[in-house]
Amino acid sequence: MALKRIAPSVLAADFANLQRDVEMINKSEADWFHIDIMDGVFVPNISFGMPVLRDIVKHATKTIDVHLMIVDPDRYIKTFADLGSNILTVHYEACTHLHRTLQAIKAEGMKAGVAINPHTNVSLLEDVINDIDLVCIMSVNPGFGGQSFIENTYKKVKQLREIIVKNNASTLIEIDGGVTNKNAKQLIDAGADVLVAGSFVFKSTNPNQTIKELKEIINT
Ligand code: DX5
Numbered sequence: 001m002a003l004k005r006i007a008p009s010v011l012a013a014d015f016a017n018l019q020r021d022v023e024m025i026n027k028s029e030a031d032w033f034h035i036d037i038m039d040g041v042f043v044p045n046i047s048f049g050m051p052v053l054r055d056i057v058k059h060a061t062k063t064i065d066v067h068l069m070i071v072d073p074d075r076y077i078k079t080f081a082d083l084g085s086n087i088l089t090v091h092y093e094a095c096t097h098l099h100r101t102l103q104a105i106k107a108e109g110m111k112a113g114v115a116i117n118p119h120t121n122v123s124l125l126e127d128v129i130n131d132i133d134l135v136c137i138m139s140v141n142p143g144f145g146g147q148s149f150i151e152n153t154y155k156k157v158k159q160l161r162e163i164i165v166k167n168n169a170s171t172l173i174e175i176d177g178g179v180t181n182k183n184a185k186q187l188i189d190a191g192a193d194v195l196v197a198g199s200f201v202f203k204s205t206n207p208n209q210t211i212k213e214l215k216e217i218i219n220t
């Protein structure tokens with residue numbers, strides 16, 4: 001069984017000490033950098049944009065997992081590829097022609113991800129599951145870090161795992177929002193592959209140690 005991954009969310013980092021926090025992730029047992037891009041339209045918050053991502057990529061030594069919470073993401077696929085994104089995740093709710101968007105992401109050499117809001121049923125992805133490298137199940141309403149985990153997520157993970165197995169797909173399941181040491185194991189047992197963790201990592205007294213603990217929890 002492949003090792004389960006932790007993707008610290010840079011949204012919870014100290015932006016005045018961004019290089020320090022990027023180096024912390026580099027040196028830690030974390031697997032990916034999770035980067036939240038918000039436009040203030042698709043979600044009621046604005047995070048950061050291209051210049052900040054460019055500087056993160058300059059220092060980061062691990063996979064760059066970009067989560068776009070923006071309307072009309074097709075406009076920016078090439079931009080994010082050029083900036084160095086390895087995985088580009090768009091929201092199901094923001095894509096009128098999702099199949100086309102997924103192909104466009106792959107044509108730029110990135111892995112294609114689809115995020116779904118808490119109200120979106122995983123079954124809506126079945127017809128494109130073989131085209132999706134990663135499904136990001138939102139376990140909070142997107143827009144802010146530090147919210148509490150929605151318990152219905154476990155059920156969604158199990159349902160999605162069934163769809164993936166049934167279609168013989170190799171899609172990874174990522175969970176985003178409210179992940180802590182209290183729900184990490186249960187999420188993995190339900191079928192998750194990657195856990196995003198923002199506040200739980202960065203608000204802890206020793207982020208490096210917190211990442212190590214999460215990795216232990218999900219891989220034992
Ligand atoms: C929420 C973002 C998440 C967020 C997670 O819209 O997509 O990635 O940073 O933060 P925590 O772990 O604090 O819920």
Ligand code: ZN
Pocket residue numbers: 009034035036067176196
């Ligand atoms: Zn995210």
